[in-house]
Structures are given as structure tokens and as C-alpha cells.
Amino acid sequence: METKAVLHHVGKKEKWIRDTLHKLVMQESPSEDRPAVNAAVDLVKLWAQNQGARAKRHKQNAFGDVLELRFGQPRSTLKPVLLLGHLDTVWPMGTIDSMPWRESDGRYWGPGVLDMKAGVVMALTALETLQETKLARPVVLLLNSDEEVGSPVSRAITERLALESAAVLVLEPAQGLAYKTARKGVSHYNVQVTGVGAHSGVDFERGHSAVLELAKLVQTISGFTDLARKLTVNCGVIAGGTRSNVVASSAHAEVDVRIAKASDAAYVEKLFRSLKVSDPKCKLTITGGINRPPMERKAGTIALFKQARSIAAELGFTLDEAETGGGSDGNFTAALGVPTLDGMGAVGEGAHAAHESVVIKHLVPRTALLAAMIASVK
Numbered sequence: 001m002e003t004k005a006v007l008h009h010v011g012k013k014e015k016w017i018r019d020t021l022h023k024l025v026m027q028e029s030p031s032e033d034r035p036a037v038n039a040a041v042d043l044v045k046l047w048a049q050n051q052g053a054r055a056k057r058h059k060q061n062a063f064g065d066v067l068e069l070r071f072g073q074p075r076s077t078l079k080p081v082l083l084l085g086h087l088d089t090v091w092p093m094g095t096i097d098s099m100p101w102r103e104s105d106g107r108y109w110g111p112g113v114l115d116m117k118a119g120v121v122m123a124l125t126a127l128e129t130l131q132e133t134k135l136a137r138p139v140v141l142l143l144n145s146d147e148e149v150g151s152p153v154s155r156a157i158t159e160r161l162a163l164e165s166a167a168v169l170v171l172e173p174a175q176g177l178a179y180k181t182a183r184k185g186v187s188h189y190n191v192q193v194t195g196v197g198a199h200s201g202v203d204f205e206r207g208h209s210a211v212l213e214l215a216k217l218v219q220t221i222s223g224f225t226d227l228a229r230k231l232t233v234n235c236g237v238i239a240g241g242t243r244s245n246v247v248a249s250s251a252h253a254e255v256d257v258r259i260a261k262a263s264d265a266a267y268v269e270k271l272f273r274s275l276k277v278s279d280p281k282c283k284l285t286i287t288g289g290i291n292r293p294p295m296e297r298k299a300g301t302i303a304l305f306k307q308a309r310s311i312a313a314e315l316g317f318t319l320d321e322a323e324t325g326g327g328s329d330g331n332f333t334a335a336l337g338v339p340t341l342d343g344m345g346a347v348g349e350g351a352h353a354a355h356e357s358v359v360i361k362h363l364v365p366r367t368a369l370l371a372a373m374i375a376s377v378k
């Protein structure tokens, strides 16, 4: 189908996009509320089945289920295109009362509307458009329920399906107006210091302060930041001690590390493992490591982006690329070497913030671009 014809078809579904997005936002779905996320899974499963999708539900105990939806020719010789999204949000139940669904200033507002319920509705719309014109290739739409908590249970399913696929298109929000061709990797470390507690008045000399030791370590650890290397280290949480008149026997820090290059994971690991206490009576325990590897800007991703940019030009707009420090499930698939393009969902502002909203006028052209990309992956 001609790109312009795709745009025309998607344009006729504007009302469906709005109504469907409204229903999905009204069904709140915080990651930690399994029944709530599963209710959102039920909704999407039904809509997709109405479009002829074959649905498989990967049942989960700790989080909501992972929904695998298959579209197109089951017996095609072409590898599938994998569309990745999530149905969970960061917003607790009841947020909809203080942040209600509304339509104003050319935007749709509400919890999870941008990250990423609009992306999910865009994918369904793109697939329906392609089905109407006999979708030639198989497409898998995989929606998980644990992305906002680091994808602990869905990661294995995502990786398995990615390895079978020709390309991965991620439905996370755009960065401004740009698609995302690089994302930083994320590591988490917990730095635990055990000292020797003592009465600060009676027995001061017997004490060995874990708080003092941790304070020195925080300086050292923060010094690992190397902006030229795009490596950042943030001691986001520190805690320790019990009272001002007790030499603290325990203190800990929680550290978030972002890396741009996969090889920096081992470099960072070495830095953390080489940390030492200056007071030999204190004990240091380091736990943690890498959570998401970086999505590096590699040839497969660049090729997908160039294709998207030329389709966008046919649709009448300029598409840029951007890198971000935030992680997504695209980090996992890109790290496996599967061409991955991210940020293909909605345009808007305020993910994880009170002004979360989606710009309405971009929904149709971006959905047309998504559909044309699905159809044109080699």
C-alpha cells in the first residue's frame, strides 16, 4: 500500500483511537496491582481478537500477565516484526480521580496516557490498517505488565521472541519529536558498611562509624562519573545510624549507574569491586550489578531509522533521532544484536509526571509511520 494511502486509512480511525485510548486510561494499571493490570490485559486482548489476532497469555504470579498477540500470515517464510509495549504504569490506583482523563489544548491527559497506553492503541490501529490491506508478514505485538519495575518476569519472553524476529519496534514515547536510536544501560549497586557501634559519650574510642566510612565512600563512588564517557554515577539514597549519641554500626547507599557502552559494564563492575574501607574495623559489602545493557547506536538500528525518516518525509514531516539516559525493553533486544528502533509511540510530555499528556495531532501521522514501517521491514 502507498504510504499516503496508509495515512488516509489511519485518518479514518481517529475516533476509534480516541475512544479506545480513553477506555484504556480509565482502566488504571499500576505494576504492583496484578488484578488491575490484568483487567487492562483483558481489554487489549479482546480488541486484538476482534481484529483477528491470535492471543497467547503468559500467566504470571508476581505481576500481571504478558500478552502475546500474533497478526498476519502464520505460515509466512518472512521473520516476524516484533512490536514491544507495556500495559503497566507508575501511577497508583485512584490517580485517575486527581488526574482525570480530559481533552484540552490539543492533548489527551491522564495517568499512563503517554507512557505508554497511546503507543499500545497506535499499534492496534496500525495493525488493523495493515490487515485491511492483507498484511503479508507475521507481526507479534508483545505487551508486558512489569516494565516500570525493570521487566523481571517478561525479559526472558521478550528476548526469546526478539531472537526470532527481523526487527523490534518499541512503542515507548518519542523523545520530543524524535525516535530513539540509543539508550543508556542501567546498573544498580547497594553499598553496605558495617562498623562498630558504641556510646558516643562513654565509649567513643571503641566505636568505628559506618556513617563516616560511607560518607568517604560516597565521595569516591560519585567520582566515578565521567561525563565525557557518558558514564554517570548517582548515590540516590543513603541511610545509616540510629541516634546522634550512638557511633553508627551500619550505613548503606543505593547507587544508580548509567553507561553508554556495553563494555563499560565490566569497567564499572571493577571500580565497585575495588572499593575499600579506610577504617580496617569497618566491613564493606557490595551487591548488585547491571540491570539493562545499553542500546548502542549500531548498523541495524541506523538502517531502521533511515527507513523511518524517508517514510516520514513521504508523509510530510521531518523525523530526527535522539539518545536518552532512560532504559526500556529495547535495551534487551538491541543488546542481543536484533535491529531495534525505539520511541515509535506517542508524542507528548510528562511521562511519570502530573502533566502527562499526548499531542493529538501527531497520533495519526505517527501511527501511519508505524504501519508503513511494519510493512517495509526487510
Ligand SMILES: [Zn+2]
Pocket: 086, 115, 116, 147, 172, 173
Ligand atoms: Zn514506558
